[in-house]
Structures are given as structure tokens and as C-alpha cells.
Amino acid sequence: MEKGLAVVIGATGAIGAALLAQLEAEALYVTAIGFSRSSIPPVDYTDEATLVQAAHGVAEECTRLNLPLRLLVVATGTLHSPAGQPERSWANLNADYLQQVFQTNALGPALVIKHFFPLLPKTGRVAVGFLSAKVGSIGDNALGGWYGYRASKAALNQFVRTAAIELTRRNKDSLCIALHPGTVDSALSQPFAKTGLNVRAPDVAARELLGVLEGLGAEGTGKFWDYAGQALPW
Numbered sequence: 074m075e076k077g078l079a080v081v082i083g084a085t086g087a088i089g090a091a092l093l094a095q096l097e098a099e100a101l102y103v104t105a106i107g108f109s110r111s112s113i114p115p116v117d118y119t120d121e122a123t124l125v126q127a128a129h130g131v132a133e134e135c136t137r138l139n140l141p142l143r144l145l146v147v148a149t150g151t152l153h154s155p156a157g158q159p160e161r162s163w164a165n166l167n168a169d170y171l172q173q174v175f176q177t178n179a180l181g182p183a184l185v186i187k188h189f190f191p192l193l194p195k196t197g198r199v200a201v202g203f204l205s206a207k208v209g210s211i212g213d214n215a216l217g218g219w220y221g222y223r224a225s226k227a228a229l230n231q232f233v234r235t236a237a238i239e240l241t242r243r244n245k246d247s248l249c250i251a252l253h254p255g256t257v258d259s260a261l262s263q264p265f266a267k268t269g270l271n272v273r274a275p276d277v278a279a280r281e282l283l284g285v286l287e288g289l290g291a292e293g294t295g296k297f298w299d300y301a302g303q304a305l306p307w
């Protein structure tokens with residue numbers, strides 16, 4: 074393991090907070106920095122200037138420690154909010170909800186790529202994971218419903234794949250992947266976590282997701298993986 078910094082975006086979420094706690098506990102990285110809409114500085118996808126400022130802060134910390142950013146995990150996401158609920162039918166399609174899920178699940182992470190990927194070193198191992206969702210898989214969609222969430226995660230997956238290709242040109246030892254965490258106990262999943270589903274604790278999910286990120290080599294880049302290390306179809 075080469076020395077460096079780790080960053081978690083969405084560190085107030087159930088999975089994001091557990092990822093940050095796990096990184097701090099295992100101390101594989103010299104420091105782990107968490108961002109959220111309430112961190113200082115904040116990261117709020119509705120305001121690109123917050124991403125510019127946060128990335129600038131990480132760059133300064135890298136300079137101060139004379140170490141690169143080696144791990145980036147994007148654990149943000151939304152499924153339901155005052156803007157709306159996941160749709161059961163095309164009759165429920167609503168532009169306000171669609172805009173909000175696309176902003177949080179796809180456009181925000183794209184801005185993370187824009188502002189944080191330039192901080193990644195050109196040599197040595199680098200790992201980037203974006204929390205996606207299996208329901209974002211087009212190939213796996215047999216049930217329908219949840220139009221906005223599915224489509225926004227499919228858009229995220231395309232951003233991840235495209236950025237992975239560009240990142241490999243910059244650093245052949247890089248890993249940039251979409252990750253499905255499984256069903257995890259959180260505010261996001263709570264209204265939909267039906268009995269019978271295997272709902273896992275955030276700390277269990279965090280350990281598994283970091284295991285996938287740390288276990289895969291560069292040959293795993295540009296792909297969609299679940300928490301158990303199984304490849305998922307796009």
C-alpha cells in the first residue's frame with residue numbers, strides 16, 4: 074500500500090459515515106477527509122463553487138503532507154425527498170423529482186470527477202469508488218418502476234466508465250468503479266426495506282465495499298461491482 078490521503082464525499086450518509094470511520098480505524102491512509110453539505114468547507118452538488126473549494130482544500134493538504142490523494146469514495150445519493158418518491162408507473166413521472174435525482178445521483182458525481190480527478194497522482198495505485206445501485210443496471214432491469222433513480226444511476230455508471238478510461242490514460246495503475254452496496258440500513262433505504270430483504274448494517278457494508286476497492290487491481294477498472302466483489306451488468 075502506497076502512502077496517501079483518502080477522501081469520502083457524502084460522509085454524513087449512513088454508508089459514507091461508516092466508510093470514513095472504517096478508514097480512520099484501519100489507518101491505511103495517512104489521513105481520511107470527509108465532506109458533506111454540512112462539512113467545512115461543504116460539498117453541495119447544487120453549488121459547483123463548493124466542489125472547487127473542497128478540492129482546493131484537499132490539494133493544499135496533499136502539498137502540506139507531501140502525499141497524493143490515493144482513495145476517493147463518493148457515497149452521496151438520493152432516492153426520496155420532498156421533491157418526490159420513486160415512481161411506480163410512467164403516470165408518476167415528475168420533472169421536479171427527476172431533476173433532483175439526476176442532480177444528486179449523476180450531475181454532482183460528474184462534478185466530483187471534474188474537480189477531484191486532477192488531484193489523483195499519475196503513478197502508483199489509485200482507487201476511486203462511486204456508490205451506484207444495482208437497480209441502475211439496464212441489463213438487470215426485469216421489474217420496471219423507479220424510473221428516475223434507475224435512470225440517474227445508469228447515467229452515473231456511464232460517467233464512471235467514461236472517467237475510468239480517461240483516468241487509465243493518465244495512470245495505468247488506477248481503479249475507477251461503480252459499486253452496489255446491497256440493501257443497507259439508512260434513511261435512503263428505510264421506507265423501502267421490505268421484510269425478506271437482506272438489510273445489512275452500514276459498518277458491515279463499509280467493510281465489504283472497502284474490501285472490494287482495496288482488493289481489485291487495475292484490470293477491474295471501468296466496471297460495476299457489488300459489495301461481494303461480483304461483477305454486475307451495465
Ligand SMILES: NC(=O)c1ccc[n+]([C@@H]2O[C@H](COP(=O)([O-])OP(=O)(O)OC[C@H]3O[C@@H](n4cnc5c(N)ncnc54)[C@H](OP(=O)(O)O)[C@@H]3O)[C@@H](O)[C@H]2O)c1
Pocket residue numbers: 082083084085086087088089109110111116117118119148149150151177181204205206207253254255256257258259260261262
Ligand atoms: N442504503 C441502501 O440500501 C442502498 C442501496 C443501493 C445503493 N445505495 C447507494 O449508496 C449511496 C449511499 O446511500 P446511503 O444509504 O448511505 O444514503 P443516506 O444515508 O441517505 O446518505 C446520502 C448522502 O448523500 C448526501 N447528499 C444528498 N444530496 C446531496 C447533495 N445535493 N449534495 C451533496 N451531498 C448530498 C447526503 O448528505 P446530507 O447529509 O447533507 O443530506 C448524505 O451524505 C447512495 O448513492 C445510494 O444510492 C444505497
